[in-house]
Amino acid sequence: MKEQTISKATIDRLPLYYRTLRLAQDDGMDIISSDELGRRLELTPEQIRKDLALFGQFGKKGVGYYVNELKFNVGKILGLDNHWNIAIVGIGHLGVALANYQNFIALGFNLVALFDNDPNIIGKTVNHVKVKSIDELQSCAKNLKIDIGVIAVPAQFAQQVADKLVKANIKGIWNFAPVKMRVPEDVKIVNEDLSVGLSRLSYYITGK
Amino acid sequence: MKEQTISKATIDRLPLYYRTLRLAQDDGMDIISSDELGRRLELTPEQIRKDLALFGQFGKKGVGYYVNELKFNVGKILGLDNHWNIAIVGIGHLGVALANYQNFIALGFNLVALFDNDPNIIGKTVNHVKVKSIDELQSCAKNLKIDIGVIAVPAQFAQQVADKLVKANIKGIWNFAPVKMRVPEDVKIVNEDLSVGLSRLSYYITGK
Numbered sequence: 001m002k003e004q005t006i007s008k009a010t011i012d013r014l015p016l017y018y019r020t021l022r023l024a025q026d027d028g029m030d031i032i033s034s035d036e037l038g039r040r041l042e043l044t045p046e047q048i049r050k051d052l053a054l055f056g057q058f059g060k061k062g063v064g065y066y067v068n069e070l071k072f073n074v075g076k077i078l079g080l081d082n083h084w085n086i087a088i089v090g091i092g093h094l095g096v097a098l099a100n101y102q103n104f105i106a107l108g109f110n111l112v113a114l115f116d117n118d119p120n121i122i123g124k125t126v127n128h129v130k131v132k133s134i135d136e137l138q139s140c141a142k143n144l145k146i147d148i149g150v151i152a153v154p155a156q157f158a159q160q161v162a163d164k165l166v167k168a169n170i171k172g173i174w175n176f177a178p179v180k181m182r183v184p185e186d187v188k189i190v191n192e193d194l195s196v197g198l199s200r201l202s203y204y205i206t207g208k
Numbered sequence: 209m210k211e212q213t214i215s216k217a218t219i220d221r222l223p224l225y226y227r228t229l230r231l232a233q234d235d236g237m238d239i240i241s242s243d244e245l246g247r248r249l250e251l252t253p254e255q256i257r258k259d260l261a262l263f264g265q266f267g268k269k270g271v272g273y274y275v276n277e278l279k280f281n282v283g284k285i286l287g288l289d290n291h292w293n294i295a296i297v298g299i300g301h302l303g304v305a306l307a308n309y310q311n312f313i314a315l316g317f318n319l320v321a322l323f324d325n326d327p328n329i330i331g332k333t334v335n336h337v338k339v340k341s342i343d344e345l346q347s348c349a350k351n352l353k354i355d356i357g358v359i360a361v362p363a364q365f366a367q368q369v370a371d372k373l374v375k376a377n378i379k380g381i382w383n384f385a386p387v388k389m390r391v392p393e394d395v396k397i398v399n400e401d402l403s404v405g406l407s408r409l410s411y412y413i414t415g416k
Contacts, residue, residue: 023388101403148413
């Protein structure tokens with residue numbers, strides 16, 4: 001039901017809310033106004049009130065939002081309280097960088113498995129997790145209860161990795177390969193394109 | 209002027225338009241309708257017409273948009289025709305992954321320099337570019353005409369790298385360190401937070 005009533009744009013903003021609230025919490029703030037939240041998120045206070053009203057009543061008029069409570073609730077909406085188990089496939093430089101990325105742990109995700117097909121990489125340990133052969137994906141997915149598969153392999157191998165992840169019954173795929181993937185409708189996929197951020201920066205510095 | 213009239217959300221969508229048009233071009237499409245563009249971008253046709261109308265008249269009523277022309281124009285708006293020179297600071301796993309990322313080159317960015325402070329890394333070659341000492345940043349920035357600095361160092365070193373980039377007169381910073389950076393107003397900064405995509409995926413699989 002929620003997918004019908006909440007726009008994709010709002011959903012895309014929720015992780016930014018969560019991050020901003022986490023930083024506000026780190027700053028020791030108890031209460032944050034929609035003005036201040038708007039300043040930090042570069043959104044109008046009206047937009048913020050509209051976004052957050054969709055999920056219930058988190059603020060107190062004339063006071064602001066309780067940082068801890070709002071962060072908890074946004075985290076709950078995002079499903080971060082599920083503490084999803086993550087596996088990364090492709091332990092090249094990108095895979096290692098992702099395995100070491102501290103922000104995932106801060107959000108409650110658990111890195112439970114790493115996979116590669118290169119005998120020189122299989123058996124290595126990255127961030128306390130041993131790299132397994134891709135052939136073990138299916139059995140591990142079940143035993144380790146993997147929820148999310150991260151695709152960090154070169155483009156030409158991405159679809160076959162996606163197929164393996166689907167076959168292993170994972171719930172969602174986070175794809176870094178710059179190709180359009182074919183997956184069944186019930187498997188959710190988020191494509192990460194790093195060139196989007198760089199293109200945005202290009203826009204901002206053009207004409208300077 | 210453009211920054212007053214075009215919303216941040218629209219600017220954020222432009223790189224996605226550009227990518228989608230590039231894929232349509234690869235598919236051999238000459239003309240694309242706002243319906244098809246909307247389907248590929250998960251936006252309503254109305255939103256697409258509204259976004260693109262901000263920049264001029266790119267479509268033909270009842271026919272659609274000319275893919276090449278529209279891509280060229282969106283690229284021009286994004287400033288991709290400037291073929292910005294990029295330097296990456298921090299050649300750990302993330303830095304190497306970014307140096308090898310093919311999508312940047314496809315967008316016309318030039319990787320011109322790599323910097324690190326580790327004697328074991330300085331002198332190595334990644335994607336045909338030799339890693340230099342961070343001490344050479346200032347002189348290289350001038351000689352190689354570096355436009356954009358990418359920060360791929362651990363969080364605790366990020367601010368001092370940003371300071372060096374600012375001192376070297378670069379135009380923009382693309383920051384992967386999960387910290388809020390202090391830079392003068394005339395230096396543009398885009399913060400990349402990889403956990404945003406993962407949080408979004410968490411939302412989509414929650415309640416499945």
